[in-house]
Amino acid sequence: MKVEKLIIKDFRSHRLTRVNFTSGINLIVGQNGSGKSSLLDALLIGLYWPAKPRDLKKDDFLRIGGTSTEITVFFEKDGVRYQIHRNITRGISFVKYHDGTGWKTLESGQRQVREWMEKLIPYDVFLNAIYIRQGEIDAILESDESREKVVRQVLGLDRYENAYRNLLDVRKEIDARIKAVEDYLKSTENIDSLIEEMEKSLTEVLRAINELSPILPKLRRELKTAEDELEKLDELSEEVNALKLEVKRREGNVRAIEARVEELSRKLAEAEKRINELKEKVKEADKLREKAELYTKLSEFRKRYSDGKAKSEKLAESYRAQIAGIEERLAELEELKSRLEELERKREGLLKKLTELEGSVKAYEEVKTLEANLKRLMSRLRFSPEELEELERVVENARKRKDEILRRLEEIREEKGALKSHASERNRAILELKKAKGKCPVCGRELTEEHRKELLETYLSEVKGISEKLKALDAEEKELRQELVEVERKLKMERELITQRELLEQAKELEDKLRTYNVEELRARVEEYEGLRNELGKVEGELKNFREELAKGKALERKRNVLKERLRAVEKKLEEIEAELKSLGFSSVEELDGKIEELEPVYRRYLAIKDAEKELKKEEGLLSATRTELEGAKKALKAESHLLSEARRKLEALEAKYNPERHAKARERVAELREELAKTEEKLRGLEERRDEIVENIRKLKDERERRKEKARELENLKRARERVQGLREKVKRYKNLLKEGALAKVGEIASEIFEELTEEKYSGITVKAEENKVKLGVVYNGKEHGLGFLSGGERIALGLAFRLALSLYLAGEISLLILDEPTPYLDEERRRRLVDIMQRYLRKIPQVIVVSHDEELKDAADRVIKVSLENGVSVLREVELGV
Incomplete structure (x- = not known):
């Protein structure tokens, strides 16, 4: 994998940042808090969001004042170029590839893009083999178990352990x-x-x-004979029952027809009586028809006259009122023209004042940004300047005391070596004296018992004195090592000291910038600016309303003309109604009402009898139908009586046959x-x-x-x-152990070379031993192996860095990218200088390396240097020319 370009927008302190990466060693350098490590976090989020990394939270991403966090990563893998884009705020993601002519979409959606990236390069592989994050050195130095966990993750031994468990x-x-x-x-x-x-x-x-089986056919034959006889009897029984039902049905029919003949005779007499009455009503209706029709004509005109006149008079009154209102509104609009010119002049004045105040508004926004950044920095400060100075004194005293303790421990070690050597010589001399005969093995003269005794007492006294000195040295060494533990604890505070000092310096820088502004004066100008903007809004609102009102003038004139036309039409209609009244022969509406009242009783009687002629025709038709129906009923009665007699005769014949x-x-x-x-x-x-x-x-x-x-x-x-x-x-299991032992042996060789260079060949190598769930580290000094407790704090850090670099270099044949985040925070000046040589010698074996550091000395090892700085609360990137 090779990273080509990273684009981030509104991410932490980055407003819009574009950074290109090349082959070789890319160095991103800048002070703490400038936003350089945010670039690596953005790279991780761009590739693996939202599942990984879990320690990065969405709420911490969006820049103060930003609108939408977006990240785009361009990279190459196995000869194919890809780009992954994520809009964190809106939850949009897609991945594209370049086919040589243009970009083509591969996947879209947060889950789909994350799963695609996990298949291309699993997150654990990226984090363990490619990306060396801050804190991994501490894990290597913390314990044998945590070191073994780092080795297992980086070398991919988890796969074999999973296979073993599976x-x-x-x-x-x-x-x-x-x-x-x-x-x-x-x-x-x-x-x-x-x-x-x-x-x-x-x-x-x-x-x-x-x-x-043979019994069934016999039973079926017997059953067939019995069923045939039963079928004949069933048929005869059904015929008898059917005839009985027919006799009863025909008896009922005869009775029903007799009742119908009687009913029709009664209806015929009633119909003849009603016909005579209707003939009289028809004659009366003919006499009243002319007067009834005149009543109808006059009543309809009276209603049309009342409705039309009332409606027309109401419309005329409405049109006159609307015309008067429009003429009054047109007069008011004439007065608005002078007010409009006055507001135009006021608007120009307000715009001029706002333009003069815009610079102060921008300055005040910058002040608010600086104050927000200062507040964020102050929330991270745990110590006051005085407490930091005290902490620095504690760390400096601890460093001096550590050097003193280590020097004294070295002296004690040499003294103990000399004493043990001297004691060993005296013990050998004692043994030789006890065995010697003749000449003295010490002075060569004749050995007497008195001289032997004298020498033995002297040597034994010396051995005893040496033993007491060794005990005293052991006690002193124990006390010093206990004190060394406490000193190391204080030295660990140096990391917090550096971080807090950098935060304090950034806070002071922001405070100095804030002092260059007259905040109260800017605030007053901003308040004035807001007041003027509000006033301008009101003025422009009035102007808009006035212009709209003036634009309505012509429409109002057109409407007035239309209303006048309508009024004339209504007045003409009123004249036509009055003319129609006179044409009917009436001089007034009261005279018309009198005539209508006179004709009303005649009209009511006519309404009561006007349908008599229709009823007469209907009744005459019914009378004819009733006579026809009566004749048919009498014929049906005769036929049904004959059929009843025939059915009774057949029933008597069948009942004689059935048993x-x-x-x-x-x-x-x-x-x-x-x-x-x-x-x-x-x-x-x-x-x-x-x-x-x-x-x-x-x-x-x-x-x-x-x-x-x-x-x-x-x-x-x-x-x-x-x-x-x-x-x-x-x-x-055997292969995993062999792989682990072989890898650690090679890692130990690489780490030894790096560590020797970092310590100016003070140590002749590193020892790496693999045990169950443990990886033990040691150093070789003067031909002897020592544990990590033998090293100073700086040497321990150098050892952890050498070991972690060696793990990645061991995989250099398999990886094409290595990312180092702050590799030098605890290295002294000399070791930082030597790290430059190590980077040039070892890291160039990897096609692409990205290093993030606050240490500008690493520029000497880089092929490309990008400097990150914080300007007005925003991260800014500039490429640095090498050799400058």
Whole structure:
């Protein structure tokens, strides 16, 4: 993977930042808080958001004053160029690739893009093999267990551990299947005896079927004869019952027709009476028709006259009022023209004042940005300047005291070595004196017992004195090492000291910038600016209303002309109504009302009898229909009486042939035969079903016997598979341990070279030992191996850095990108200088390296340098020319 370009918008302190990356070593340098580490966070979020990284929260992204956080990453992988874009605020994501002619979309959606990136480069691989974050050095130095965890993640040993655990799950699954097969084989041991019992049962059932089968045909013949006789009797019974029903039905018909003849005769007499009455009403209506029609004509005109005159007079009054209102409004609009000119002049004056105040408004916005940044920095400050000075004194004293302790420990070690050497010599001399005969092994003269005793006492006294000195030195060394632990604890505060000092310096810088502004004066100008803007808004609102009102003038004139036309039309209509009244022969409406009142009784009587002629015709039609219907009813009565006599004669003839007792006995015989046949058939069906069931069970048992043989073969295969899985599991464990040992051996060689350079070859190497869940580190000094407690604080940091760089360099043949975040925070000047040489010698083996640091000395090792600074609360990037 090679990163080509990163574009971020409104992310933390970055407003809009574009940074290009090249092959070789890219150095991003800047003071703490300038926004340089935010670039690496943006890279991680751009590639793996929203699932990873979990320690970065969405609420911390958006820049103060920003609108929308956006990140775009351009990179190349296996010869293909990609770009991933994310709008964090709106939740939009997509990934594209370049096909040589243009960008084509691959995926869109947050989840889809994240899953695609995880498949291309898993997050754990990126974070462990590619990205060395701040804090990993501490994890390497913290304990053997945490160091082993870092090694396992970077080297990818987790894959083998997962395979080892997964193979255990496979073995357990095979064990479960073995047990299930064994249980099955045990449960089916007696299958042959079951088959034999089933075959015996089948023989007995077949014998019973053969005995029962001949009986059925005989029963079916007897039942057929009985059913034929019963069918004939059923038909005769149905004929008798049908004739009885027909006689009853015809008797009812005769009675109904007789009642209908009587009803029609009564209706005929009533109709003749109503016809005579209607003929009289028809004559009266002819006499009243002319006066009734005159009443209708005059009433309709009276209503039209009243409605039309009232409506027209109301419209005329409305039109006159509207015309007067419009003329009054037109007069008011003439007065608005002078007020409009006055407001135009006022608007120009306000715009001029606002232009003069815009510079103060921008300055005040910058002040608010500086105050917000200062507030954020102050919230992170934990110490006052005085407390920082005290902390610096504590750290400086601890550093001096540590050097003193280490020097004294070195002196104690040398003293103890010399004393132990001297004690060893004296002990050998004592042994030789005890064994010596003749000459003294010390002075060479004749050895007497007195001289031997004198020398032994002297040497023993010296050995005793040496032992007491060694105890005193051991006690002093113990006290010094205990004090060293406390001193190291104080030295760990140096990291917090550096961070807090940088925060304090940034806060002072912001305070100095704020002092250059007269905040109260700017605030007053901003308030004045806001007041003027509000006043301008009101003036422009009035101007808009006035212009709109003036624009309405012509429309009002057109409307006034239309209303005058309508008024003239209404007045003409009123004149036409009065003329129509006179044409009817009336001089006034009162005279018209008198005539209508005179004609009203005649009109009401006419309404009451005007439909008499229609009713007369209707009644005459009904009279004719009733006479016709009466004649038909009399004919129907005669025909139905004849049919009733015929039906009674046939019924008497059939009742003489039918015997109910014989019919009942035939029905009982058929029922008995049907029941006996059904029982016999049911019994035979049961035997046949039992036969089929036994045959099917025998087949299943034989199939199960074959399956049992297959299960026996499967059991053997499962046992062999279990042995293979167990063997593979042991191989995976051995391979993982071999891989770990081989990798750590190579890492140890690379780390030794780097550490020797960082410590000016004070140490001759690093030892790396792998144990279960532990990776132990040591150093070689003067040919002897020592633990990490032997190192100073700076040397421990150098060792952690050398080991972590060695892990990535070990993978350099597999990775094409390495990212280092602040590799020098605790290195002294000399070690930082040596890190430059190490970067030039070792890191150039990796095609692309991105280093983020506040240390500008690393420029000497870089191929490209980008400087990040904070200006007015916003991160700004500038490329630095090498050699400058």
